[in-house]
Amino acid sequence: MRRVAIIGTGHGRFGVRDDATVQELAFEAYREAVGEAGIDPKEIAASWIAAVPEYHKQRSLAGVVQEYLGLNPRPTWLTEAACASGSAALHSAWTAVAAGLYDLALVVGCQKMSELETPEILALMGRVGDVQWESVFGSTFPGYYALFARRHMERYGTTREQLAAVAVKNHDYGVLNEKAMFRKPASLEKVLASAPVADPLRVFDCCANADGAACLLLASEERARTLGAEVVWLDGLGAASAPMSVLRRDDLCSLPSAVEAGRQAYAMAGIGPEQIQVAAVHDCFTIAEIIALEDLAFCAPGEGGPLSESGGTRIGGRIPVNVDGGLKAKGHPIGATGVSMAVEIVRQLRGACGARQVEGAGLGLTHNVGGIGQYCFVNVFRRES
Amino acid sequence: MRRVAIIGTGHGRFGVRDDATVQELAFEAYREAVGEAGIDPKEIAASWIAAVPEYHKQRSLAGVVQEYLGLNPRPTWLTEAACASGSAALHSAWTAVAAGLYDLALVVGCQKMSELETPEILALMGRVGDVQWESVFGSTFPGYYALFARRHMERYGTTREQLAAVAVKNHDYGVLNEKAMFRKPASLEKVLASAPVADPLRVFDCCANADGAACLLLASEERARTLGAEVVWLDGLGAASAPMSVLRRDDLCSLPSAVEAGRQAYAMAGIGPEQIQVAAVHDCFTIAEIIALEDLAFCAPGEGGPLSESGGTRIGGRIPVNVDGGLKAKGHPIGATGVSMAVEIVRQLRGACGARQVEGAGLGLTHNVGGIGQYCFVNVFRRES
Numbered sequence: 095m096r097r098v099a100i101i102g103t104g105h106g107r108f109g110v111r112d113d114a115t116v117q118e119l120a121f122e123a124y125r126e127a128v129g130e131a132g133i134d135p136k137e138i139a140a141s142w143i144a145a146v147p148e149y150h151k152q153r154s155l156a157g158v159v160q161e162y163l164g165l166n167p168r169p170t171w172l173t174e175a176a177c178a179s180g181s182a183a184l185h186s187a188w189t190a191v192a193a194g195l196y197d198l199a200l201v202v203g204c205q206k207m208s209e210l211e212t213p214e215i216l217a218l219m220g221r222v223g224d225v226q227w228e229s230v231f232g233s234t235f236p237g238y239y240a241l242f243a244r245r246h247m248e249r250y251g252t253t254r255e256q257l258a259a260v261a262v263k264n265h266d267y268g269v270l271n272e273k274a275m276f277r278k279p280a281s282l283e284k285v286l287a288s289a290p291v292a293d294p295l296r297v298f299d300c301c302a303n304a305d306g307a308a309c310l311l312l313a314s315e316e317r318a319r320t321l322g323a324e325v326v327w328l329d330g331l332g333a334a335s336a337p338m339s340v341l342r343r344d345d346l347c348s349l350p351s352a353v354e355a356g357r358q359a360y361a362m363a364g365i366g367p368e369q370i371q372v373a374a375v376h377d378c379f380t381i382a383e384i385i386a387l388e389d390l391a392f393c394a395p396g397e398g399g400p401l402s403e404s405g406g407t408r409i410g411g412r413i414p415v416n417v418d419g420g421l422k423a424k425g426h427p428i429g430a431t432g433v434s435m436a437v438e439i440v441r442q443l444r445g446a447c448g449a450r451q452v453e454g455a456g457l458g459l460t461h462n463v464g465g466i467g468q469y470c471f472v473n474v475f476r477r478e479s
Numbered sequence: 480m481r482r483v484a485i486i487g488t489g490h491g492r493f494g495v496r497d498d499a500t501v502q503e504l505a506f507e508a509y510r511e512a513v514g515e516a517g518i519d520p521k522e523i524a525a526s527w528i529a530a531v532p533e534y535h536k537q538r539s540l541a542g543v544v545q546e547y548l549g550l551n552p553r554p555t556w557l558t559e560a561a562c563a564s565g566s567a568a569l570h571s572a573w574t575a576v577a578a579g580l581y582d583l584a585l586v587v588g589c590q591k592m593s594e595l596e597t598p599e600i601l602a603l604m605g606r607v608g609d610v611q612w613e614s615v616f617g618s619t620f621p622g623y624y625a626l627f628a629r630r631h632m633e634r635y636g637t638t639r640e641q642l643a644a645v646a647v648k649n650h651d652y653g654v655l656n657e658k659a660m661f662r663k664p665a666s667l668e669k670v671l672a673s674a675p676v677a678d679p680l681r682v683f684d685c686c687a688n689a690d691g692a693a694c695l696l697l698a699s700e701e702r703a704r705t706l707g708a709e710v711v712w713l714d715g716l717g718a719a720s721a722p723m724s725v726l727r728r729d730d731l732c733s734l735p736s737a738v739e740a741g742r743q744a745y746a747m748a749g750i751g752p753e754q755i756q757v758a759a760v761h762d763c764f765t766i767a768e769i770i771a772l773e774d775l776a777f778c779a780p781g782e783g784g785p786l787s788e789s790g791g792t793r794i795g796g797r798i799p800v801n802v803d804g805g806l807k808a809k810g811h812p813i814g815a816t817g818v819s820m821a822v823e824i825v826r827q828l829r830g831a832c833g834a835r836q837v838e839g840a841g842l843g844l845t846h847n848v849g850g851i852g853q854y855c856f857v858n859v860f861r862r863e864s
Contacts, residue, residue, distance in 0.1 A: 095578050115611065140718070147559065148533045152610040153603065154561045157723040157853030167739045169718035171567035171854065174532065175556040176539045182556035186571050193480050193578030218538065225537040226500065333525070333554030338542040354552045468542030469556065 095192040099318035099325045100475070102131030102311030103437040108425035109275040110208045111305035116150055117162035120204040123309035124163050127200075131311045132321065135163075138311070139196035141170045144183035144203040145429030148218055149210055159202060176222050177378065178464030179203065180308070180432025181333075181471030187312050188328055197314045203433030204307035215303055222465045224339040236300060236379070238340060238466045240292035243381035245346040247294065249396070252384065254294060256399030258285040260380040261298045263408055264416050268423025270450040275304050275425030299380040304425030308433040310440075326440045330363025330474030332356055338468035349467035352389035356461070356472045363457075363474035367391040370474070371455040372442045373413060374435035376463040377420040383407075386461050387415070390472070409452055417442075417450045432462040432471065443477040480577040484703035484710045485860070487516030487696030488822040493810035494660040495593045496690035501535055502547035505589040508694035509548050512585075516696045517706065520548075523696070524581035526555045529568035529588040530814030533603055534595055544587060561607050562763065563849030564588065565693070565817025566856030570718055572697050582699045588818030589692035600688055607850045609724040621685060621764070623725060623851045625677035628766035630731040632679065634781070637769065639679060641784030643670040645765040646683045648793055649801050653808025655835040660689050660810030684765040689810030693818040695825075711825045715748025715859030717741055723853035734852035737774035741846070741857045748842075748859035752776040755859070756840040757827045758798060759820035761848040762805040768792075771846050772800070775857070794837055802827075802835045817847040817856065828862040 104127030106119055114122070120143075128135055141163070143156040152158055160170040175182035180203035187199040207215060220229040223238065246252045265280040285298040318325050332355035337343060343350075360366060367390055375390070377383035384398035392413045393401045401407060407415040418424055418438040421431060439458035441447050456477045463470050489512030491504055499507070505528075513520055526548070528541040537543055545555040560567040565588035572584040592600060605614040608623065631637045650665040670683040703710050717740035722728060728735075745751060752775055760775070762768035769783035777798045778786045786792060792800040803809055803823040806816060824843035826832050843860045 095580065146538075147531075148538065151606060153531075153533065154607040154723060154850050154853060156560060157607075157720065157850055158609065160720045161722045161724065161727070161853070166721050167719040167736060169570075169740075169854075169856075170720050171558055171560040171564075171570075173556055173558055173571075175541060179556075185554075185556075186558075186574075189571075189575045189578050189580055192580070193574050195480065195574055195577070221536060222539040222542075224543065334552040335542065335545045335555050336551050337546045338539060339546065342546070351552060355554075465539050465542055468539060468546070469554075471554075 096194055097315040098188050098191045098328050099313050099315060100310055100328060100440045101313045101318050101321055102127035103440050104309035105273050105434060105437045106307045107273050108304045108306035108427060111206065116152060116155065116204050116206040117159050119206060119305060119307040120159045120202045121162055123307040124202060127309040127311050137198045138165060138168060138200045139198055140168055140190065141165055141200035141202060142183035142187045143170060143172045144179040144201065144433060145172060145205050146174055146176060146179055147172065149205060149207050151209055159204065175469040176464035177428045178432055178462045178469040178471050179429045181462040181473065184310060184432065184436060185331060185333055185471060188331060191312050191314055197317050199312045201310040201433055202307060203430035205427035205429040206305040207303040207427060208305050227339055227341060236292040236295055239379040239381055240295045242346050242385065243294050246381060249347055252399035254286065256403045257299055257380040258282050259403045260377060260383045261285045261422055264377060264420040264422035267417045267450055268419030271419045271424060274419040274423050275302060276423045295379055301378050301421035301426040304427040306425060306427040306430050308430045308437050310433055310436055324444065325478045326443045327476045328473055329476045330359040332358030332472040334470055336467050338465055340466065348385060348389055349463060349470060351467050351470035352386065352461060352463065355470045356390045359472040359474045365457060365474065369457050370413060370459045371457050372439060372452040373415050373459040373461065374418065374438050375415055375461040377416055377422050378426060383415065390461055414452045417452060435460040435462055436473065439475050443475055481579055482700040483573050483576045483713050484698050484700060485695055485713060485825045486698045486703050486706055487512035488825050489694035490658050490819060490822045491692045492658050493689045493691035493812060496591065501537060501540065501589050501591040502544050504591060504690060504692040505544045505587045506547055508692040509587060512694040512696050522583045523550060523553060523585045524583055525553055525575065526550060526585035526587060527568035527572045528555060528557045529564040529586065529818060530557060530590050531559055531561060531564060532557065534590060534592045536594055544589065560854040561849035562813045563817055563847045563854040563856050564814045566847040566858065569695060569817065569821060570716060570856060573713055573716060576697050576699055582702050584697045586695040586818055587692060588815035590812035590814040591690040592688040592812060593690050612724055612726060621677040621680055624764040624766055625680045627731050627770065628679050631766060634732055637784035639671065641788045642684055642765040643667050644788045645762060645768045646670045646807055649762060649805040649807035652802045652835055653804030656804045656809060659804040659808050660687060661808045680764055686763050686806035686811040689812040691810060691812040691815050693815045693822050695818055695821055709829065710863045711828045712861045713858055714861045715744040717743030717857040719855055721852050723850055725851065733770060733774055734848060734855060736852050736855035737771065737846060737848065740855045741775045744857040744859045750842060750859065754842050755798060755844045756842050757824065757837040758800050758844040758846065759803065759823050760800055760846040762801055762807050763811060768800065775846055799837045802837060820845040820847055821858065824860050828860055
């Protein structure tokens with residue numbers, strides 16, 4: 095297999111985007127990536143569109159995006175793995191370049207959720223859980239993660255304040271990210287006093303539905319070397335699944351797919367978790383970030399809460415996590431999120447993140463969960479040293 | 480890149496399947512494929528699920544299917560390209576095996592359309608066309624293909640009887656396919672007298688929404704050689720896109736994505752169209768099969784109608800096409816169709832098709848269109864001679 099580089103990144107503004115169709119959101123990110131890479135779009139051999147289609151009036155999203163980007167007759171299709179769709183698309187595009195099938199590939203994550211009302215979205219999302227045995231009884235995503243949080247609190251003594259520390263940190267970094275949905279700090283008091291959603295989770299423990307797009311250009315080593323710039327490689331890929339029914343989960347304090355995907359990614363990159371210098375993890379709820387720290391072996395099981403509360407996941411701490419604001423403050427346009435994570439990590443490794451830069455980061459990681467962990471993708475990125 | 484073999488095929492019954500959930504439909508095909516290949520399911524390294532998710536109450540289809548098949552923690556995700564989703568998934572799985580990322584991969588196409596009523600399906604399908612400029616004015620798929628048919632009749636003199644000959648042939652072969660939805664012959668008179676849908680297309684010019692699943696197991700050359708049986712290779716892949724808006728089409732008598740995908744597949748396999756001995760083409764409407772014959776260069780532009788009427792696409796004719804009944808008689812569970820086509824061609828090359836066998840076929844082709852041609856995939860399969 096050939097080594098694969100990320101040669102271009104693009105990221106639109108996340109939030110409520112009444113100003114653009116989904117294909118226009120895609121173009122906003124695409125234009126930035128093509129400009130950054132300095133390539134001729136005619137070089138793009140194929141494109142992978144990441145989205146969860148049911149939120150849009152327009153279906154056949156890959157077709158409409160490909161046409162709008164002017165990339166016909168190049169092949170395209172959509173890749174979906176719930177909230178991990180972006181990473182699934184990246185995995186597939188990486189594979190095609192690694193195989194030697196294509197020299198230059200495009201990944202676009204795009205999602206416009208604001209076409210639906212929140213109750214419709216909640217109902218749809220519930221059906222991303224098991225319909226036959228669970229969602230018929232009214233299960234929703236906040237409910238699932240509230241179960242995880244409650245169990246984590248009981249087993250490890252994780253506290254409400256520790257959950258809130260995740261939200262406070264991510265909102266602090268959202269302020270520094272001009273593409274983020276929420277750019278206001280949230281104090282510990284504000285988080286703790288916010289409206290209850292599903293006990294123990296409150297409004298500020300939950301990420302927000304959003305519109306937005308992000309984009310990556312992948313190239314073979316040979317093509318990447320000709321661009322002259324410092325190269326960022328995608329050197330470790332992990333991908334795994336787990337039962338989507340919580341009825342069949344042995345443990346509510348860990349996502350088995352995340353543990354497995356992390357193990358694969360570290361092994362493929364030939365590194366250990368202690369070498370990662372910056373990470374973007376799937377904080378759909380505050381408890382999810384705490385569990386991710388443990389599943390990725392950034393700390394031992396049960397230590398995710400104290401690590402978060404101590405500032406260990408801030409810039410300057412043991413492992414800076416979600417310094418772009420995470421899903422929590424940046425917003426979560428579900429199909430775009432995995433691509434957005436990769437954009438942030440590539441830019442961190444290039445030293446291009448301004449006020450939220452993790453100085454000297456050479457190894458970064460993304461952790462992207464679909465549903466309640468039925469999918470997980472972990473990727474390790476490396477700056478050529 | 481490594482050569483990739485199809486080592487197992489599975490195919491459930493197509494039709495209205497009130498007896499099974501979508502994951503149960505998937506299992507029906509999966510069990511057959513695993514049995515046929517004679518492998519241990521633990522060898523399956525990853526699976527690609529092909530479906531158009533919006534027809535199901537259950538979302539996150541890849542997750543629910545993977546769990547039901549007992550394949551956790553292997554990675555999985557969904558691939559969607561409208562009615563060409565099955566071929567898009569096969570393309571991606573082929574790539575991963577060719578790359579050397581996985582030695583054994585699973586493709587499952589599954590769809591349960593009967594959960595929705597026909598008017599809902601028609602409205603959803605209209606949105607597989609361009610929403611911004613076309614479906615808002617009421618465009619539907621029969622309407623699009625009626626436009627193509629009318630233009631073909633005007634330019635080439637294609638007749639109503641020639642369109643009907645496609646339906647008559649495909650129903651004749653549907654009788655011989657125990658997995659087909661419709662197993663009754665349809666006379667020329669019956670087709671011509673059937674109810675109008677969108678002039679000039681009538682009910683018997685249109686394929687039917689269906690439930691069903693089909694399955695493929697792919698393996699590296701090294702693994703395939705150890706199985707002892709005669710090997711069928713996927714040696715030529717073509718994939719292309721085209722504008723999905725008919726407003727931007729120069730020609731309504733041809734799908735440019737099909738011409739391009741066919742060209743790629745023939746070149747990669749190192750053959751010409753005259754060498755293909757059996758083909759499964761995308762006959763969502765009778766006119767679509769006629770256009771496919773021309774786009775794939777089985778005949779010259781304008782000769783698809785006469786070729787069909789003369790019996791040239793029946794067994795014993797110049798190029799046997801859709802001898803499993805095609806979408807027309809077999810039914811069209813949209814995510815499963817591309818996989819079903821590949822199953823039929825692999826079985827033809829193995830001489831396993833009984834009464835509808837094309838004797839001695841060593842080279843076969845599938846042609847799978849998404850939407851109104853915004854996607855097209857053409858694949859060439861070869862029996863090891």
